[in-house]
Amino acid sequence: MAQNSGVFEALRDYPFIQDPEFANGLAIILGHPETPATEAEMSREDDLVLQAKCFFFSRKENLSTAIDFAAYKSWLVEPSTREPADSSSTTNSSNITPAATQSSTGSEPVYPTSFAHIVELITTGQPIPGIEQIPDTVLTGHDITSEKPRRRKPWENDTTVEVQNETAAGVP
Template identity: 25%
Template sequence: MTPEQKATFEAFSKYDFDNDTRFQSGVSSLMNRYKKESIDSDDILERAQWFYYTKFVEPFDLDAFREWKAKKEADVDQEQKRFTFQELVEMIETGKEIPGIKQIPNTLNEGTPSQPKLNVRRKPWESVTE
């Protein structure tokens, strides 16, 4: 997905269809016509919004928008998912990755250690003459 498509999808998602009088005048008759039939009103509304937006603002592919929207919702659901203690225990036992936990590699620093530049500090019981 290109950044332009993402920007278009974001703009479409945030467009204020409720206060657009030209859109509202046309959609009310459309919704009344399909209200009597057993058709998903959310789908009809989304298609009407898409048609209006592509005609008067900016054209885009509805199927690509739906894929982006589904992925975005899945990402939000995954981020907000809280696990029970038992679910966490099962994830740890089976070796599954726990979302939101940063994986730190189990290796040591492979660089060469630096040489000390300061003298070792004397302990109080060590004499100054030693």
């Protein structure tokens, strides 16, 4: 991982906020391609934005191999890889993240950021944010009886019924 730390540092220090190409690409990923991504959206540190940053940076810098997202994410979490000045800037950006997610809650539902968090919510029986709960029962009192007569089968036509009645009566 020491060989990747230089690339990871360059990725962390890249000015994504000033890059209009990244803003347009992230806007497409976030579902509003008509307007570029806002500064708050580009500063988020959820998995989706970090993966977009890894992909964009590897393409922009023409890296021979793609950046391993899992390795980069674990590198960001490790306190030994950061300098003290970096940890304070990360704290500031993490303070921005909740505000960014709160501003986007008006238009889109908020979903948990990681699969592990979703699994934890399911196993503990807690509701998953942003998912509409549908009741298991059908609403009673809303059933409607059919107004049309029962559809007849092809062999249940009027002529068949008349022929059967005539043969039963003994008419030759």
